[in-house]
Amino acid sequence: MKRRTAREKALQALFQMDMSEIDAQQALANITEGEEKDEFLTTLVLQTNENLSKIDEMIKTHLERWSFDRLAKVDRNVLRLAVYEMIFDEDTPNKVIINEAIEIAKTFGDEKSSKFINGVLSKVQNTINK
Secondary structure (H helix, E strand, C coil): CCHHHHHHHHHHHHHHHHHHCCCHHHHHHHHHCCCCCCHHHHHHHHHHHHCHHHHHHHHHHCCCCCCHHHCCHHHHHHHHHHHHHHHHCCCCCHHHHHHHHHHHHHHHCCCCHHHHHHHHHHHHHHHCCC
């Protein structure tokens, strides 16, 4: 599975978890529907979920004039995935992670999502040395 596809499926899993309060394993099962398991996808979902409080705190710190609870669920989960990768994935450059998040936001978010995601992640990047 390509990394972009894995990120998109991970977003779908996190969105399900956010909406339905199902666990990570069930969300993964729902989005893969019998497909072969992908290690990158599984890691994204499980590790983002496991580190959610740290990730959410990082996002909250970099929101300006916006509360975390008011974020659209798609935007919130795109940010969660990207911040997870920025903090914990030492192999992928932040510029690549941000670009992927912007492109995914263009596909799944509204017309303002990509600019919003770019702004928040640029601020996060400035606090992470990578």
